[in-house]
Amino acid sequence: xxxxxxxxxxxxxxxxxxxxxxxxxxxxxxxxxxxxxxxxxxxxxxxxxxxxxxxxxxxxxxxxxxxxxxxxxxxxxxxxxxxxxxxxxxxxxxxxxxxxxxxxxxxxxxxxxxxxxxxxxxxxxxxxxxxxxxxxxxxxxxxxxxxxxxxxxxxxxxxxxxxxxxxxxxxxxxxxxxxxxxxxxxxxxxxxxxxxxxxxxxxxxxxxxxxxxxxxxxxxxxxxxxxxxxx
Amino acid sequence: xxxxxxxxxxxxxxxxxxxxxxxxxxxxxxxxxxxxxxxxxxxxxxxxxxxxxxxxxxxxxxxxxxxxxxxxxxxxxxxxxxxxxxxxxxxxxxxxxxxxxxxxxxxxxxxxxxxxxxxxxxxxxxxxxxxxxxxxxxxxxxxxxxxxxxxxxxxxxxxxxxxxxxxxxxxxxxxxxxxxxxxxxxxxxxxxxxxxxxxxxxxxxxxxxxxxxxxxxxxxxxxxxxxxxxx
DNA sequence: CCGTATTTGTCCGTATGTATG
DNA sequence: ACATACATACGGACAAATACG
Numbered sequence: 001x002x003x004x005x006x007x008x009x010x011x012x013x014x015x016x017x018x019x020x021x022x023x024x025x026x027x028x029x030x031x032x033x034x035x036x037x038x039x040x041x042x043x044x045x046x047x048x049x050x051x052x053x054x055x056x057x058x059x060x061x062x063x064x065x066x067x068x069x070x071x072x073x074x075x076x077x078x079x080x081x082x083x084x085x086x087x088x089x090x091x092x093x094x095x096x097x098x099x100x101x102x103x104x105x106x107x108x109x110x111x112x113x114x115x116x117x118x119x120x121x122x123x124x125x126x127x128x129x130x131x132x133x134x135x136x137x138x139x140x141x142x143x144x145x146x147x148x149x150x151x152x153x154x155x156x157x158x159x160x161x162x163x164x165x166x167x168x169x170x171x172x173x174x175x176x177x178x179x180x181x182x183x184x185x186x187x188x189x190x191x192x193x194x195x196x197x198x199x200x201x202x203x204x205x206x207x208x209x210x211x212x213x214x215x216x217x218x219x220x221x222x223x224x225x226x227x228x229x230x231x
Numbered sequence: 232x233x234x235x236x237x238x239x240x241x242x243x244x245x246x247x248x249x250x251x252x253x254x255x256x257x258x259x260x261x262x263x264x265x266x267x268x269x270x271x272x273x274x275x276x277x278x279x280x281x282x283x284x285x286x287x288x289x290x291x292x293x294x295x296x297x298x299x300x301x302x303x304x305x306x307x308x309x310x311x312x313x314x315x316x317x318x319x320x321x322x323x324x325x326x327x328x329x330x331x332x333x334x335x336x337x338x339x340x341x342x343x344x345x346x347x348x349x350x351x352x353x354x355x356x357x358x359x360x361x362x363x364x365x366x367x368x369x370x371x372x373x374x375x376x377x378x379x380x381x382x383x384x385x386x387x388x389x390x391x392x393x394x395x396x397x398x399x400x401x402x403x404x405x406x407x408x409x410x411x412x413x414x415x416x417x418x419x420x421x422x423x424x425x426x427x428x429x430x431x432x433x434x435x436x437x438x439x440x441x442x443x444x445x446x447x448x449x450x451x452x453x454x455x456x457x458x459x460x461x462x
Numbered sequence: 463c464c465g466t467a468t469t470t471g472t473c474c475g476t477a478t479g480t481a482t483g
Numbered sequence: 484a485c486a487t488a489c490a491t492a493c494g495g496a497c498a499a500a501t502a503c504g
Contacts, residue, residue: 013302014491014493015492016290039468039470040469041469041470049493049494050495051494052286053492055283055287055470059247060291060293062291063291063295071243071244071500072470072499073469073470073500073502074469074501084384087384087385090329090382090385091326091384091388094328095322098322151321152318153315154318157388157392164384245470245471270490280472281472281473282474283471283472286492302491303490305490305491
């Protein structure tokens with residue numbers, strides 16, 4: 001679906017919101033990379049709207065931490081340093097801790113969710129070495145956990161941080177092709193799921209902690225590779 | 232300092248940013264109360280700027296969770312239900328947990344900060360029964376803790392949640408005048424400070440947990456009083 | 463260092479949608 | 484139900500700042 005089509009069909013949302021969604025997708029899936037400028041005129045022509053709604057969408061993006069605005073210079077997709085990414089990750093871990101703490105208290109909700117389907121599907125993708133597909137499903141898995149927590153603020157805050165971290169991955173040219181880490185990742189997810197279904201918070205946290213530490217470590221490695229690439 | 236003066240002096244910031252700051256203050260200190268409409272024309276005249284920058288500031292406020300935008304109807308200061316406030320509080324507690332966990336690892340930073348001055352000042356205000364002043368200092372105390380953590384994302388996320396909770400307090404006409412709870416609150420802060428200075432994370436968390444639970448409880452009571460008032 | 467092209471910043475006019483009598 | 488008043492939504496024009504030759 002093109003943006004123009006979206007524009008015609010969904011009259012329920014305001015233009016700034018539609019533009020925001022479009023730009024957010026472009027940033028999230030890497031069509032717009034960290035450091036790229038977002039020019040009002042260009043986007044205005046591409047999306048077929050005037051500059052007003054574009055500028056309003058920029059303010060939302062800035063507040064979301066996806067772009068930085070430099071007065072009289074323009075807006076650019078946000079770049080994230082390793083230390084920033086690490087700081088974000090630290091907060092993310094605290095949120096995931098809370099998430100699984102809450103989920104361990106309601107195993108039946110976990111069991112009746114679509115988590116299991118997501119899990120088996122991502123295992124299938126991993127077996128087929130479908131890196132991109134598996135990675136996307138893994139993100140969905142974590143997001144579904146946040147959603148099942150039943151705390152809207154928790155979900156929103158979590159999503160925000162994950163979006164910022166996705167930015168960092170794109171910046172580092174990250175298309176992780178490590179079969180071993182992919183397999184371990186989905187195995188972690190399954191173990192986490194099992195612990196949640198039986199309502200064991202300590203076990204769940206142990207697994208998640210290891211899982212996230214590994215992910216954090218991969219982030220650091222990614223960054224060092226990126227640094228080398230730039231020299 | 233009036234807004235017009237601010238407008239002239241600070242040419243470093245764009246108008247939308249200045250408007251955003253102004254509106255944020257007005258909401259935070261209760262000049263604009265939850266449910267109040269923010270009309271483009273009115274604000275445009277009051278602040279002496281055109282409607283464009285106003286609309287851009289609205290998008291930032293919406294993303295911050297301080298207003299809700301209804302298409303073709305207007306923007307209103309956000310109202311927060313008890314369950315929403317409780318959800319926000321839950322996330323806030325998780326963040327404060329992380330904050331003191333980090334601070335307990337660097338007692339010298341805590342000791343060399345201005346926390347102690349803040350603490351004694353708020354104790355003085357409490358002794359004088361200066362509720363408003365003491366409450367403001369208490370907020371500053373918590374915010375300072377977040378800042379000392381050294382994690383920018385942690386600070387920003389914390390501030391966002393506290394701003395939303397302030398909204399809830401205004402909605403509930405909250406000017407807590409309970410001498411006893413005020414005294415206990417500052418006593419908790421002192422105890423927390425002591426635990427952090429000696430680097431005892433468990434003790435610090437015990438104190439903070441009790442402190443926050445009490446605060447959360449007061450929020451609930453506030454709400455029930457508000458409900459009665461509306462009948 | 464200056465002039466020009468480009469981009470952002472701001473303002474205002476018109477269209478459209480909503481509430482109210 | 485309809486007309487009127489009023490608010491927002493969007494687009495376009497002009498001013499100001501910046502980047503570049």
